[in-house]
Amino acid sequence: MPDCKTIAICNQKGGVGKTTTTMNLGIGLAKSGKRVLLVDCDPQGDLTLCLGFQEADKLPITLSDKLADVIRDSNTDAYEGIITHREGVDLVPANLDLEAMEMYLVTAMSRENILKNYLSKVKSDYDYILIDCRPSLGMLTLNALTAADSVIIPVQAQYLPARAMTQLLQTVSKVKAHTNPDLKVDGVLLTLVDNRTNLARSTAEAIKKNFGTVIKTYKTKIPIAVKAAEVTSKGKSIYEYEPNSKVSVAYTNFTKEVLSGGKEKERLHSSDAR
Numbered sequence: 335m336p337d338c339k340t341i342a343i344c345n346q347k348g349g350v351g352k353t354t355t356t357m358n359l360g361i362g363l364a365k366s367g368k369r370v371l372l373v374d375c376d377p378q379g380d381l382t383l384c385l386g387f388q389e390a391d392k393l394p395i396t397l398s399d400k401l402a403d404v405i406r407d408s409n410t411d412a413y414e415g416i417i418t419h420r421e422g423v424d425l426v427p428a429n430l431d432l433e434a435m436e437m438y439l440v441t442a443m444s445r446e447n448i449l450k451n452y453l454s455k456v457k458s459d460y461d462y463i464l465i466d467c468r469p470s471l472g473m474l475t476l477n478a479l480t481a482a483d484s485v486i487i488p489v490q491a492q493y494l495p496a497r498a499m500t501q502l503l504q505t506v507s508k509v510k511a512h513t514n515p516d517l518k519v520d521g522v523l524l525t526l527v528d529n530r531t532n533l534a535r536s537t538a539e540a541i542k543k544n545f546g547t548v549i550k551t552y553k554t555k556i557p558i559a560v561k562a563a564e565v566t567s568k569g570k571s572i573y574e575y576e577p578n579s580k581v582s583v584a585y586t587n588f589t590k591e592v593l594s595g596g597k598e599k600e601r602l603h604s605s606d607a608r
Contacts, residue, residue, distance in 0.1 A: 340464075341464050342485045343488065350489060361419075363592070368461040371425070372424065373425075375466055376469075379432075387417065395415025397435075404448050412455035416456070421571055439473045439474070465481065476509065479509040489525065523551075526556065554588040556581060
């Protein structure tokens with residue numbers, strides 16, 4: 335089996351489509367024949383809910399338990415608690431217990447490496463691991479960035495949160511300097527694009543102008559659509575819910591871009607991010 339690639343879907347700004355992107359990219363990769371593990375790294379458990387597991391608080395084992403096992407050096411089955419979704423992806427679920435775990439991580443030994451240490455026990459069975467990060471740059475997100483090979487940044491196309499982007503790139507730079515020197519930024523994915531306006535184009539141009547030396551923008555843009563909003567409550571991907579929709583086509587194309595690895599080389603350096 336080829337080496338597993340771990341990707342963090344990250345932006346500390348909420349409402350930009352991180353969870354929707356994680357789910358549909360993951361299932362898109364699975365449809366392409368890849369073995370995929372999704373990791374819900376948000377105490378709100380949105381990814382868990384979107385995949386149809388509505389009573390996350392009743393799940394016997396979640397990501398919080400797996401992190402606690404690593405901290406305690408418990409000899410438990412790393413695969414126990416992983417849930418299989420009918421569309422071909424596996425999930426490490428999350429619920430509000432993860433909120434308390436984030437506080438506990440602050441005092442743990444090698445605290446930034448806890449998630450990485452857990453994933454190292456299961457990654458040999460997967461081609462891709464996608465981590466849905468919470469909308470903050472706290473300890474859970476630092477764990478995700480330390481565990482990841484690369485980062486994909488969904489950005490809402492209605493406006494450019496330049497300050498948030500700068501903060502995230504600074505955090506990536508710090509992670510590269512201290513805990514994960516090989517971390518790369520794969521690119522920015524424009525989401526919630528309204529094709530009736532020029533905002534998406536101006537947003538893409540602004541990203542290129544401000545961050546073009548350190549980051550690329552994916553050619554695919556995810557359009558805003560009612561169906562895409564509805565699907566989050568249906569426990570299924572956009573491919574199954576509305577297979578012929580523009581959003582489904584867009585995520586199919588985005589999946590192909592991720593599989594191809596893109597032609598542009600990521601050029602993030604600490605000095606550039608600063």
